[in-house]
Amino acid sequence: MNWNNSGYTLEINGAGSWKLYRIGTQIASGTVTKNAEGKYNLKLVGLGDTVYAYIDGNKVTSYTDANPMLSGRVKISSNWTQVYADNLEIKTVKGGILYATAMIDGQDDGVAYNGTWAINNPGGGSADNWYRTMSVSSTAGSSFTFTVDGSGFAIMGGNDGSAVIDVYVDGELKAENASTKAAPTRGEAYIMSALTAGKHTIKIVLKSGTLNVDALNTIGERLAGCGRRCDRDSDRAAHAGVLRDRQRRGRPASPRSRSSWPGRHPPETKSAGVERRHQRTDANAGKDRFHQRHREARRQRAGRAPDRQRSDHRGHPRRHRLLY
Structure with missing residues (x-):
């Protein structure tokens, strides 16, 4: 998948000019102090529906997505200019949810389809789809069943948001006439979380519209930590930004911040x-x-x-x- 089809991309050039993209569409830009050697430390933090971008340890922007992409792969790319990259680190975020502890392809043997489905055989579909497969149905009453081991699941695949579904968990109707979301390629069209951690049998019944099933993600439990705040560095930078915003608007700073007082204590x-x-x-x-x-x-x-x-x-x- 090319960079302009990726979920979120942070780009920087040698002069320190940066841009943040969502699926190839620019959503923020700016400039940082130029490094004489052209070296920069880039960091993207995704937590819930918000993405935070950092350069050299400083937060340059944040973006709250009305239709967030919660899982995917990490990639480093460049144009035809010679670029070196090292020390790639991928880690979990405190207080976040593991949105893809496992992935089941839509054509996995563990997925059983009933009703009318158009199914691309492995190798016959687009390279943008997982394992080049896609299962599609526009027939009301069509269904599919699969098993997850976690606290939820996500239906992945490019969708227009027209599908309405019923969701059964272990034989019990958990969501009736649930709406799906318009989702990009490999994006989440429907998510159910907060189930009891463990193995569950899921059945999806299409009520109306068209549903594309590329893959199914297993969702893990929420990690212990700082809630909606990011890791320690992200938390400090984010709170400093809130503090500066409050001071600019003439509002009192949060008493929890030691930086808001001249001394060590309030x-x-x-x-x-x-x-x-x-x-x-x-x-x-x-x-x-x-x-x-x-x-x-x-x-x-x-x-x-x-x-x-x-x-x-x-x-x-x-x-x-x-x-x-």
Whole structure:
């Protein structure tokens, strides 16, 4: 598949000019400081319906997709100019859902079709389809059955969104007259998640419209972590962006951000801490006066001169000065 058929593409040239594409359509652009050696660190983060783009650790843009593409392959490409790429890293995002823990081709032996379906045999379809296969039906009542091991599934394939379906999970009707989405090649036309993790038998019944089935993805469970926020670096950059937006609009910054305060703690916390330290100091000073009286009494009984109290300029025992 060419880059302009891919879901999301972040492009940069040697001068630092960048562009973000969705299936070949430009959705954002900008410029970063030119690197004398032409070296840049690119990062794309996909979380739910939002894609975040980073260059050299700084977020340059984000895009919320009304019809997001939630799974696919990662690819590095270039034009005819000589380009070097290294240190490719693919990892999960905290708080995200694994949208493709396994893929079942539409012509896999584990998929059983009933009714009227037009089926391209392996090798006979477009190279843009998984394993060059596509199963198509426009006949109401046609159905197919398959098994997944996860917490949901997705029907993949280019669709126009006309199909209306019933969804059965383990023999129980879970969704009636469910709408499908217009989806690009290898995109998700229908998703059902939040099932109990484990093996499930799924049956899809076409009620109306046309349904194209290229493949079926198994959806995993949501990962523990920071919810809709990205990984640690993404979270910091994203929150800094929110903070700057709030400051530009004259709105108060979130009290959860330490960067919104000049000191280490918010003012009310800092004042409370100082007050608590004073309380501890006064209590310790009282104990010292008690012990001082006992030391003086012992000295008097022994015939020695009383101790001279050593205090700082506040009148507190000198050993408490580090608390201020």
